[in-house]
Structures are given as structure tokens and as C-alpha cells.
Amino acid sequence: RPGATARYRGCPASRGLALRWPDSAPKPKLVLACTGSSRRMEQAPFEIKEGKLTVTMPGFDTHATLLALTNSDPLISLEFSGAPRAIAGLLEVKPNTRLKIKATVWNPSPRKLAAGVVKLYAAPGWYANAGEAKVESIDAYGSREVGFEVVPPALCAQRTLRPIVLKYESGKATSTPATEMVWWTGAQP
Numbered sequence: 001r002p003g004a005t006a007r008y009r010g011c012p013a014s015r016g017l018a019l020r021w022p023d024s025a026p027k028p029k030l031v032l033a034c035t036g037s038s039r040r041m042e043q044a045p046f047e048i049k050e051g052k053l054t055v056t057m058p059g060f061d062t063h064a065t066l067l068a069l070t071n072s073d074p075l076i077s078l079e080f081s082g083a084p085r086a087i088a089g090l091l092e093v094k095p096n097t098r099l100k101i102k103a104t105v106w107n108p109s110p111r112k113l114a115a116g117v118v119k120l121y122a123a124p125g126w127y128a129n130a131g132e133a134k135v136e137s138i139d140a141y142g143s144r145e146v147g148f149e150v151v152p153p154a155l156c157a158q159r160t161l162r163p164i165v166l167k168y169e170s171g172k173a174t175s176t177p178a179t180e181m182v183w184w185t186g187a188q189p
Contacts, residue, residue, distance in 0.1 A: 017066075021053040028053070028068035030108045030141045032075070035060035036089055039180050041067070041077035041106065043143075069108035074138075074168050076118065076178035077104040083182070091182040093152055093162075099182075101148040105168045105175070107138040116170025118146050123162040123184070127151045135168065156186040 021027075027048055032041040035058055044066065045056045055066060067075075079102040086092035093099065101120075107113050119132045133146035150164060162184045168175040 015057055015059075017055050017057040019053045019055070021048055021051060023051065026070045028070050029110070030069045030106070031055055032067045032069070032077075032106065032108075033058050033064055034067070034077075035064040036062065038080075038089070039076075039078035039178055041075065041104070067108075071110060072108040074113065074170070074173055074175040075106045075108060076166050076168055076175050077106060077143075078102070078166065078178050078180055079104070080180065086183055090161075091180065092185055093182045094185050094187050095152060095154050095156055097152060099150045099164075101150060101164070101166070102145055103133075103148065103166050103178070104143050104145050105135055105138060106143045108141060110140045112140055113138040113170045113173050116168060116173070118166055118168050120148050120150075121163075121165040121167070122150050123152075123164075125153045126162070135170070138170075152184060156184055159183060159185045 031044045031046045033044040034041045042058060047054050053068065080091055080099055082099045083091045083093050083097050103118050105118060115137050116135050117132045118135055120128050122128050129149040135144050135146055138144050161181050164180045164182060165177050167177045
């Protein structure tokens with residue numbers, strides 16, 4: 001599918017970023033920025049003029065990814081609260097932590113998506129307030145948000161990685177699974 005990806009290192013505050021954009025390349029309809037180690041995507045204002053794509057890039061510490069999209073399958077952006085980020089920018093989850101998840105479903109296509117669902121897959125033994133959430137129809141290049149709450153088991157014997165996975169489905173339209181790997185860590189004595 002037409003689109004472009006660029007990676008950059010370090011930009012402490014929001015600023016304009018210009019990329020060469022050939023006239024023969026499809027013009028994006030939506031630009032999303034994902035900063036740091038998060039799975040959170042935010043819409044970035046942009047314009048194409050005189051062979052350049054100029055994007056207002058949000059600030060970030062170490063790295064970011066830009067997605068310039070014209071027509072793509074749905075994407076899920078994840079935003080977590082309730083636990084700090086630790087080694088490798090991953091969430092550090094301890095027993096009885098309550099993770100709140102905001103999932104934003106992006107429709108980077110020229111077609112309206114019918115109502116669908118976001119399905120949540122957590123590690124065995126982890127509690128989720130729901131296994132899926134209904135999503136209303138999504139206009140072309142629009143988005144919708146849903147929320148979940150996840151709680152790990154009360155005991156953790158050994159530090160290990162655990163996945164939290166969300167996937168959107170609406171008829172034949174399906175997102176790539178959005179995965180957040182978390183450090184599952186026992187409480188310190």
C-alpha cells in the first residue's frame with residue numbers, strides 16, 4: 001500500500017520537519033507520529049508544497065516514527081496509564097497494578113468502516129474488565145477510542161515479559177495486532 005516511513009533521533013519540542021517528496025509519489029491523506037517506545041500514535045499536521053512534505057513533529061527524547069498514509073488497513077494506537085516505563089521503555093507491571101488502556105482505532109483509508117470490535121488478549125491469569133469493546137463506524141481517515149482495564153495476578157515469582165495484544169475487526173477490515181510487551185515484576189520485599 002502506498003505510504004512512507006521515516007525514523008529520527010531526538011527532538012525535545014514540537015517542530016517542523018521537512019522531507020523531500022517526489023511529485024510521482026502518492027500524496028498522504030493522514031500522517032501519524034509514534035514517539036519513544038510507546039505504541040501511541042498521534043495525528044501530525046502536514047502539508048506538501050514544492051516537492052517537500054512538511055510535518056509538525058511532536059517532541060520526543062530518543063526516537064520516533066512517522067507514517068505518511070494514503071490507503072491502509074486499520075491501525076491501533078495504544079496509550080497506557082498506571083505503571084511506569086522501565087528498561088527498554090517497557091511498562092513495569094507489579095502485582096495488583098491496574099493498567100488503564102486507551103486504544104484508538106485509526107482508519108487510514110478512503111472508505112468508511114462499519115461498526116466493529118477491538119479484542120483484547122492478555123497473558124493467562126491476567127484479569128481484564130472486558131475481552132472486547134464495540135467501536136462505532138469510523139469515517140475515512142478518522143478514528144475512534146475505546147478503553148480497557150487490565151490487572152495482573154497477585155503473585156509474580158520471576159521477572160518476565162508478558163504481552164498485551166489488541167486487534168480491531170470490522171467485516172473484512174482487520175488491523176495488525178497492536179502489541180505492548182510489559183515487564184511482569186514481583187514486588188520488592
